[in-house]
Amino acid sequence: MKIGIIGAGMVGRAFAAAAIKQGHEVMIANSRQPDTLYSLTKSLGAKAGLAKEAAEFADVVLLAIPFKYYEQIPAEWLVGKVLIDANNYYPERDGQIALLDNKESTTSEMIASHFSGARVVKAFNAILAEEILGGGKLAGSEKHRAHPIAGDDQQAKKSVEHLLEQFGFEVIDVGNLSEGYRFERGSPAYCIPMDGAMLRQTLEEVQSNN
Numbered sequence: 001m002k003i004g005i006i007g008a009g010m011v012g013r014a015f016a017a018a019a020i021k022q023g024h025e026v027m028i029a030n031s032r033q034p035d036t037l038y039s040l041t042k043s044l045g046a047k048a049g050l051a052k053e054a055a056e057f058a059d060v061v062l063l064a065i066p067f068k069y070y071e072q073i074p075a076e077w078l079v080g081k082v083l084i085d086a087n088n089y090y091p092e093r094d095g096q097i098a099l100l101d102n103k104e105s106t107t108s109e110m111i112a113s114h115f116s117g118a119r120v121v122k123a124f125n126a127i128l129a130e131e132i133l134g135g136g137k138l139a140g141s142e143k144h145r146a147h148p149i150a151g152d153d154q155q156a157k158k159s160v161e162h163l164l165e166q167f168g169f170e171v172i173d174v175g176n177l178s179e180g181y182r183f184e185r186g187s188p189a190y191c192i193p194m195d196g197a198m199l200r201q202t203l204e205e206v207q208s209n210n
C-alpha cells in the first residue's frame with residue numbers, strides 16, 4: 001500500500017516505521033521543505049515530500065499534526081483518500097476551541113467536515129506514539145492489545161483495520177465517526193493498553209457527549 005504521512009513528529013515517525021516494517025511504501029512530510037527530513041527518511045527507508053506530494057502519492061494518508069493546524073491542509077488534496085485521523089485536542093497546545101469545549105462536535109467530525117471529500121477513519125489517536133511499533137502484544141500476556149477505530153466509510157475502515165492488524169493489534173470497531181468521542185483524549189480508554197474484551201466494555205460505558 002502507498003501511505004502518505006502528513007506530520008513527521010512522534011506519531012508520524014512511529015507510524016512510518018511500523019508501516020515500512022510491513023512492506024508498505026511511505027512518503028512523509030512536515031510543514032517545511034522535504035530536505036529537512038533527509039536524515040529521518042534515510043534512516044527509516046521512507047520518501048520525503050511536501051505535504052501535497054505525500055497526499056498525491058498515497059492511497060491512505062495519516063494526518064498527525066497538532067490539531068490547531070488541520071485547516072492549513074487544503075481539503076482538495078485529500079479528495080477520495082482514506083484519511084486516518086490520529087489527532088487530539090489539547091487546549092494548552094491548540095488554544096480553546098468552543099465547539100469542542102461546549103461538546104457540540106468532536107475532533108474527528110471537525111476533521112471530516114473540513115476534509116469533506118476524504119474517507120475519514122479515526123485511529124491511532126488513543127495510543128502513545130512509542131507504543132505503535134510495539135507489535136501490539138500486551139505486557140505479560142499472550143493477548144494482543146486492542147485498538148479502537150471509528151468511521152462512516154466501511155471500505156476505508158477495512159483498510160485501516162488491515163493495517164492495524166498487520167501492526168499486531170486487535171481492532172475494535174466503535175461505529176460511525178460520531179461515536180469517536182468514546183476514545184477521545186480524556187476518555188477511560190485513552191492511551192490505556194487493554195485486551196479486546198476490556199476495551200469493548202470500557203468504550204460501551206462512555207456516556208454520550210450530548
Ligand SMILES: NC(=O)c1ccc[n+]([C@@H]2O[C@H](COP(=O)([O-])OP(=O)(O)OC[C@H]3O[C@@H](n4cnc5c(N)ncnc54)[C@H](OP(=O)(O)O)[C@@H]3O)[C@@H](O)[C@H]2O)c1
Pocket residue numbers: 006007008009010011012029030031032051063064065066067069072073086087088089090124125126127128129130
Ligand atoms: N505524541 C503522541 O504520543 C501522540 C499519540 C497519539 C496522537 N497524537 C496526536 O497526533 C498529532 C501529532 O502529534 P505528535 O506528537 O506527532 O506531534 P509533534 O511531534 O509535535 O509533530 C508535529 C508534526 O506536524 C508537522 N506539521 C505541523 N503543521 C503542519 C502542516 N501544516 N503541514 C505539514 N506538517 C505539519 C510538524 O512539522 P514541523 O516539524 O515542520 O514543524 C511536525 O512534523 C497531535 O494531534 C497529537 O495530539 C500524539
